[in-house]
Structures are given as C-alpha cells and as structure tokens.
Amino acid sequence: MTSRGVRHDSMRARNLAVVLAAIHRSGPHTRAALAERTGLTKTTVSSLVADLLEAGAVTEGGAVRGGERGRPGVAVRLSGRRVAALGLEVNIDYLAACVVDLTRTVRLRRTVRADNRNSDPALVLTGLRDLVKETVAQAEAEGLRIAGGALAVPGTVEDGVLRNAPHLGWRDVRVADLVELPFAVDNEANLAALGELWFGCRDADFLYVSGEIGIGAGLVVAGEVFRGTFGLAGELGHVVVAGDGPACRCGGRGCLEVYAGQDALLGALPSVSELVDRLKAGDRQAMETCERAGRALGVALTSAVHLLDPGRIVLGGIYEPLFPWVAGPVAEVLEARLAPMRGAPPSVVVSRIGGDAAVLGAAGLVIQQVIAEPGRMLGL
Amino acid sequence: MTSRGVRHDSMRARNLAVVLAAIHRSGPHTRAALAERTGLTKTTVSSLVADLLEAGAVTEGGAVRGGERGRPGVAVRLSGRRVAALGLEVNIDYLAACVVDLTRTVRLRRTVRADNRNSDPALVLTGLRDLVKETVAQAEAEGLRIAGGALAVPGTVEDGVLRNAPHLGWRDVRVADLVELPFAVDNEANLAALGELWFGCRDADFLYVSGEIGIGAGLVVAGEVFRGTFGLAGELGHVVVAGDGPACRCGGRGCLEVYAGQDALLGALPSVSELVDRLKAGDRQAMETCERAGRALGVALTSAVHLLDPGRIVLGGIYEPLFPWVAGPVAEVLEARLAPMRGAPPSVVVSRIGGDAAVLGAAGLVIQQVIAEPGRMLGL
Numbered sequence: 164m165t166s167r168g169v170r171h172d173s174m175r176a177r178n179l180a181v182v183l184a185a186i187h188r189s190g191p192h193t194r195a196a197l198a199e200r201t202g203l204t205k206t207t208v209s210s211l212v213a214d215l216l217e218a219g220a221v222t223e224g225g226a227v228r229g230g231e232r233g234r235p236g237v238a239v240r241l242s243g244r245r246v247a248a249l250g251l252e253v254n255i256d257y258l259a260a261c262v263v264d265l266t267r268t269v270r271l272r273r274t275v276r277a278d279n280r281n282s283d284p285a286l287v288l289t290g291l292r293d294l295v296k297e298t299v300a301q302a303e304a305e306g307l308r309i310a311g312g313a314l315a316v317p318g319t320v321e322d323g324v325l326r327n328a329p330h331l332g333w334r335d336v337r338v339a340d341l342v343e344l345p346f347a348v349d350n351e352a353n354l355a356a357l358g359e360l361w362f363g364c365r366d367a368d369f370l371y372v373s374g375e376i377g378i379g380a381g382l383v384v385a386g387e388v389f390r391g392t393f394g395l396a397g398e399l400g401h402v403v404v405a406g407d408g409p410a411c412r413c414g415g416r417g418c419l420e421v422y423a424g425q426d427a428l429l430g431a432l433p434s435v436s437e438l439v440d441r442l443k444a445g446d447r448q449a450m451e452t453c454e455r456a457g458r459a460l461g462v463a464l465t466s467a468v469h470l471l472d473p474g475r476i477v478l479g480g481i482y483e484p485l486f487p488w489v490a491g492p493v494a495e496v497l498e499a500r501l502a503p504m505r506g507a508p509p510s511v512v513v514s515r516i517g518g519d520a521a522v523l524g525a526a527g528l529v530i531q532q533v534i535a536e537p538g539r540m541l542g543l
Numbered sequence: 544m545t546s547r548g549v550r551h552d553s554m555r556a557r558n559l560a561v562v563l564a565a566i567h568r569s570g571p572h573t574r575a576a577l578a579e580r581t582g583l584t585k586t587t588v589s590s591l592v593a594d595l596l597e598a599g600a601v602t603e604g605g606a607v608r609g610g611e612r613g614r615p616g617v618a619v620r621l622s623g624r625r626v627a628a629l630g631l632e633v634n635i636d637y638l639a640a641c642v643v644d645l646t647r648t649v650r651l652r653r654t655v656r657a658d659n660r661n662s663d664p665a666l667v668l669t670g671l672r673d674l675v676k677e678t679v680a681q682a683e684a685e686g687l688r689i690a691g692g693a694l695a696v697p698g699t700v701e702d703g704v705l706r707n708a709p710h711l712g713w714r715d716v717r718v719a720d721l722v723e724l725p726f727a728v729d730n731e732a733n734l735a736a737l738g739e740l741w742f743g744c745r746d747a748d749f750l751y752v753s754g755e756i757g758i759g760a761g762l763v764v765a766g767e768v769f770r771g772t773f774g775l776a777g778e779l780g781h782v783v784v785a786g787d788g789p790a791c792r793c794g795g796r797g798c799l800e801v802y803a804g805q806d807a808l809l810g811a812l813p814s815v816s817e818l819v820d821r822l823k824a825g826d827r828q829a830m831e832t833c834e835r836a837g838r839a840l841g842v843a844l845t846s847a848v849h850l851l852d853p854g855r856i857v858l859g860g861i862y863e864p865l866f867p868w869v870a871g872p873v874a875e876v877l878e879a880r881l882a883p884m885r886g887a888p889p890s891v892v893v894s895r896i897g898g899d900a901a902v903l904g905a906a907g908l909v910i911q912q913v914i915a916e917p918g919r920m921l922g923l
Contacts, residue, residue: 329884380850390852392853393854394852395852395885401846402846403845406784406839413884463783466782470777471771472775473771499794501795502794504778
C-alpha cells in the first residue's frame with residue numbers, strides 16, 4: 164500500500180510538472196489541448212490544473228482554439244499574480260535583491276551600496292537578511308508568494324558553501340540558510356549567464372563575460388549552463404594572456420585579470436562612471452587603457468573560443484558601460500586570430516541587462532525550479 | 544491502425560534498448576531479474592531476449608541468483624561472438640582500423656603507414672576503403688558481423704563533412720559514405736577521449752590531450768564528451784601561451800602548437816622514436832626541448848583548467864612516449880599557477896592506450912550506438 168501510494172504521489176508530481184511545462188513552453192492551452200499534448204487523460208489534466216489554479220501558478224481566461232476538433236475553450240496560462248522568486252546577490256560593491264514572478268516579469272528590485280572587500284561574512288549576511296526581510300514583506304504586500312530564493316556570489320560554490328571569494332576575502336562560508344525556503348547558491352558569472360538567457364539576449368548559445376574586480380564567464384550551450392566537473396568552469400580572469408606577464412594575485416602570471424580587471428582599468432580613478440566620463444571626453448590615457456584591456460580580453464577570449472566553442476560573446480558587468488571602447492579591440496583580435504581557422508569568429512555583443520544579470524539570473528533559476536518541480540516548490 | 548502499429552514498434556525498440564542497457568550496465572541477469580529491474584513483464588522480457596539472442600547480441604549460460612525469490616536461473620549476458628563495430632582513423636602518418644566486439648574486446652587491429660600530409664582526399668579514401676574491405680572480411684571470417692563504423696579525423700567535422708583538417712590539407716570533404724552501414728565521423732581528439740573512457744583510464748571525468756602535429760583535446764564530464772556549440776570545442780593547440788609569441792599557421796601568435804606540437808618537438812629529427820632515443824641517452828638539447836614544450840603545455844592547460852574544470856588530465860598521442868620528460872614540467876606549472884586558487888591542481892597521467900585511443904574510441908562509439916539503439920543498429 165505504502166509503495167503504491169509513493170508511486171502515485173511521484174507520478175502525480177511528474178504529471179504536474181509535465182502540464183506546467185507544456186503551458187510554460189508553448190503558451191495558453193485549453194485543458195483538452197493540454198491532454199492532447201501531454202498524452203494524459205482530460206480528467207487527470209483537469210485535476211492537475213485545479214491544483215495549479217489553487218496554488219496560483221496558472222490562471223484562466225480568454226478563449227483559444229484547442230482540443231481535437233479545434234473548438235474554442237477556456238485557456239489556461241501561467242499566472243504572474245502569485246508565485247514569485249527571490250533573487251539575491253552579494254557583490255563587492257553592493258547587496259542586491261529582486262523579485263520575479265512566474266511569467267519572468269521583474270516585480271521588485273533593490274540595491275544597497277556597501278564596501279564588501281575583505282569583509283566579515285557574518286556582518287554582510289546580517290545586512291543581506293535585512294534586505295531579504297524587507298523585500299519579501301514588500302512582495303507579500305503585493306500579493307506575491309515567494310517559492311524559493313537563490314544567491315549569486317563572486318566566488319566558487321560547492322554544496323551551498325561559498326568556498327573561495329577572493330575579493331570578498333571569504334573562504335568556506337555557509338550561505339545556504341538565508342531563508343526558510345528552497346534556496347540555492349551559485350557563482351555570479353553562472354547566474355549572470357542565466358540572467359542573460361532569460362532576461363537579456365534570450366539566445367540559447369553564448370559565453371557571458373562578467374567584468375568585475377574579478378572576471379568570470381558563464382557558458383550557455385543549448386540553453387544550459389556548462390559547469391565543468393566540480394562546478395568551477397568559466398574562470399576567464401585567470402586565463403593566461405602572456406605566460407611571462409606580471410604576477411597575478413592568484414599565484415599565476417599574465418592572467419587576463421591583470422590587464423582587464425576593474426582595478427587595472429580604473430588605476431587611480433575612483434569609479435567606472437568616472438572612467439566613462441573621461442572616455443567620453445576623449446581622454447587619451449583612458450582610451451589607451453581600454454584599448455589595452457580590450458586586446459588582452461581578445462587574447463583570452465581567443466583561447467576561450469578554441470576550448471569552449473561558444474555561439475556568441477556577451478560582454479557584461481563593467482564591460483557593459485565600457486563596451487563602446489572595449490568591443491572594437493576585442494573583435495579585432497578575435498578576427499585576426501580566429502578567422503583563418505574558423506571562418507567568422509563569434510560576434511561580440513553588449514549585455515542587455517548590465518549589472519542586473521546575476522541577481523535576475525538567481526531569481527530565474529528559482530522560476531526554472533518551480534516549472535521543473537511544481538509539486539515540491541509549491542507544496543502541491 | 545498504422546498509428547498504433549508505429550507506437551507499438553517504437554515501444555518495442557525502446558524496450559529492447561532498456562533490456563540491453565540493463566544487461567550492459569549491471570552484468571548477467573536472469574529474465575526474471577531483468578523483468579524486475581526494467582519494470583517490464585516477464586513475457587515481454589522473454590520475447591525481447593529471444594530477439595537479442597537471435598541477433599547474437601546476448602548469450603545464455605551460467606546460473607546466477609535472480610528473480611524475486613532469489614532462485615537460480617539461466618543468466619543472459621552480452622555476447623562478444625557476433626555483433627562488432629568498425630573503428631577507423633585517418634592520421635597524418637597512417638591509416639588505422641580496428642574491430643571491437645559488443646563486450647568491448649578488441650578483436651582486430653590494423654595500421655597502414657602513409658604520409659597523408661597535404662594529400663589528395665580521393666586517393667587516401669580509396670586506400671581507406673581497401674583497408675575497410677580487408678578488415679571487414681577478416682572480421683566476418685571470425686564470425687563477427689559489423690553493425691556500423693566510425694571514423695576519426697584530425698580536423699573539424701560537421702554533419703559527416705570534414706570541414707577543415709589543416710595538416711591533411713583537406714577542406715569540406717564528405718567522408719560519411721565509406722561503408723553501407725550506420726556510419727559516424729568525428730574529430731580524433733573527441734574519439735580518443737572516448738577511447739580513453741572505454742579502453743584506457745575508464746575514468747568518467749578527464750581532459751584527454753592528443754599530441755600530434757596538431758594538439759587537440761577532448762573533455763569528458765560524467766562520461767560524456769563536451770562538444771561546445773558547433774562541435775568545435777577542445778582546440779587546445781591554439782590556446783594562447785604568449786600573446787606576442789611566434790606566428791602560428793592558424794593566423795594567431797604564440798599558440799601552444801608553436802611550442803609543443805610535433806614539429807616543434809622534433810625540429811630536424813625524423814621521428815618521435817628518434818627523439819625518445821636521444822632523451823634516453825641524456826641528450827641535453829632534446830631534454831631542453833621537452834622541458835620547454837612541457838612548460839608551454841602547462842601554461843595552456845592552466846587556461847584549460849580555469850575554463851573547462853576537468854577531473855584529471857590524460858596525456859596521449861606523442862605525449863605518451865614523451866611522458867617521462869614532459870609530465871614533470873607540466874605538473875610544476877599547474878601546481879605553481881593553480882594551487883593557490885584551487886588547492887590541488889588536476890593530476891596529470893599518461894594515456895593507457897597511446898596512439899590507439901582514437902581508432903578504439905571510434906569503434907567504442909558504434910558499440911555505444913548499438914546499446915542505445917539495438918533495434919536500428921541490429922535491424923531488429
């Protein structure tokens with residue numbers, strides 16, 4: 164009996180996911196059309212849709228053509244009015260939160276400026292918990308129910324533990340218990356790549372380059388992030404540009420970060436916006452700095468294209484405001500080094516969502532989990 | 544009726560694959576145990592096993608414990624006596640063929656030395672067809688039946704067309720019609736990685752480095768080859784070691800191939816075995832050449848580890864005989880550059896199967912197809 168009960172529950176959970184995925188993937192459908200698409204009976208579909216309506220994941224409205232005979236019926240579509248996801252980010256310069264609803268519409272967005280370099284994890288996480296409380300309260304006041312959260316961190320993550328975030332100065336910090344909800348933690352470049360996938364370029368194949376104090380990258384192939392064996396892939400900042408180059412804080416020499424990281428770009432300037440102002444004013448030294456950084460980025464991306472074979476290259480983080488001055492040298496180097504072997508090199512485009520990519524990707528990851536496992540994530 | 548027939552056939556094909564995969568994955572089973580494992584009825588399993596016996600894919604023999612009550616029964620196991628796969632390789636210096644049976648035992652192995660540099664594809668493929676004929680005839684004389692073939696080529700492949708093999712001097716050569724059987728073509732580094740997976744280290748996570756005139760790499764993550772967006776990933780030979788280094792034939796500068804490809808290693812020497820002889824004799828110049836190549840390989844692999852995050856590194860091709868002189872410098876560079884950020888860098892090991900990796904991997908790929916689709920590959 165128990166065993167049959169378990170089987171029934173797991174089958175129901177799977178069928179819930181099948182129905183929700185069909186609605187998510189191909190838009191509003193009648194129950195009859197959903198039955199046809201999923202191979203489930205109309206009775207089963209009606210019962211599953213009732214649960215999804217009850218949980219606020221879908222809504223009814225509008226007549227659409229559907230069912231075997233093309234008769235119009237009541238359409239069931241994803242609802243943006245109740246189920247939502249919490250995206251969070253600990254960046255070197257700020258804490259960020261956002262709330263995204265099930266239709267992937269951004270509902271709330273908050274940023275708190277902070278200097279988190281070489282910071283005390285406990286203090287920063289207390290600040291983040293306050294931000295979470297405020298954000299969740301505001302979302303709830305708008306009738307939203309947070310199904311889960313995800314956090315983007317500028318470092319390597321294993322099993323919910325932030326192993327090493329060199330610019331924060333954090334090692335082995337457990338960050339998986341920030342909210343009493345399903346919660347995920349991931350590297351900011353991976354989540355920014357997902358942000359670009361769902362909220363930005365919406366392309367299925369690209370390498371997202373996250374320029375910050377460190378330089379990360381997230382490769383998306385056929386809509387999935389490539390993570391490598393231990394989840395550490397995409398460390399573009401320590402790809403070698405010149406084997407005998409200047410020492411890098413990682414212990415290597417001539418890494419990309421030495422030439423094109425935020426510190427190298429800013430020099431003595433206080434901020435990226437100050438650098439942009441000087442570039443706009445035609446400041447020669449600023450132009451040369453960007454040209455040099457762009458060429459180094461081009462060399463590192465040459466190696467990345469040879470190894471990872473991305474569809475296109477999306478420049479984000481600080482390379483988004485600097486794109487007009489950095490993209491040219493990058494594209495030139497790629498063209499010179501890649502064209503003879505590969506024909507046209509991957510195109511280089513600017514991120515559509517800039518600094519929001521990671522926090523939006525974090526929320527998007529939760530939405531993906533809700534679509535994949537509505538039973539678990541919505542308590543159905 | 545037709546539609547039901549199609550459904551029935553495709554279900555039967557899927558069930559055949561399920562049963563064969565269960566036998567392949569976890570060894571000999573009785574029909575009763577197979578029914579339990581697969582969730583199929585005993586009648587269905589018996590009928591499927593009868594087809595697999597008829598096709599020579601499985602064999603009976605030996606009593607094993609099985610079934611719900613643990614009674615001994617007749618075991619069904621993979622048979623190495625009939626179904627086999629043809630592996631082929633066009634290398635710069637030779638043509639190779641092998642036959643591997645369904646238990647992944649190597650049954651035949653042939654190599655024909657040839658100088659295929661800047662060769663006429665039509666002539667080389669004629670030679671390859673002759674090799675195929677002889678090899679298939681010999682396999683058939685041993686009672687084997689070739690289910691399909693696969694060819695490893697030193698270049699980039701798209702849809703059965705060899706797009707660019709710079710050392711052969713071939714561009715856009717169709718090689719998919721060498722035998723009237725299911726046939727696949729792939730890059731030699733990818734197939735060598737699969738060869739290492741199935742016939743060599745048998746590890747599930749590693750980067751296979753194929754040192755030849757060009758230097759390729761095949762990344763295996765969780766037992767699957769990572770191919771990138773267009774199937775062009777793993778071009779380790781053109782990863783940049785020094786941005787301002789010597790010109791490479793690819794149009795770039797300071798690529799790994801310039802420092803550690805076969806031409807750089809041999810210089811004026813006629814062969815790798817001559818180089819090995821000099822190294823064994825303690826020839827200083829030969830030692831320095833290997834040391835330099837090893838250090839360059841270490842720098843390129845540093846970038847590869849940061850981007851691809853492999854489990855370990857397997858050195859194959861010409862790095863297999865040169866391993867005692869190359870591995871030390873590689874490991875030293877990886878340790879110096881990676882340890883501070885990653886802890887222990889991936890270990891560097893020698894290929895267990897050396898120059899046979901690609902041709903064995905090609906045959907292994909066909910065996911994988913037979914296990915995945917016995918219906919199609921065995922005409923069931």
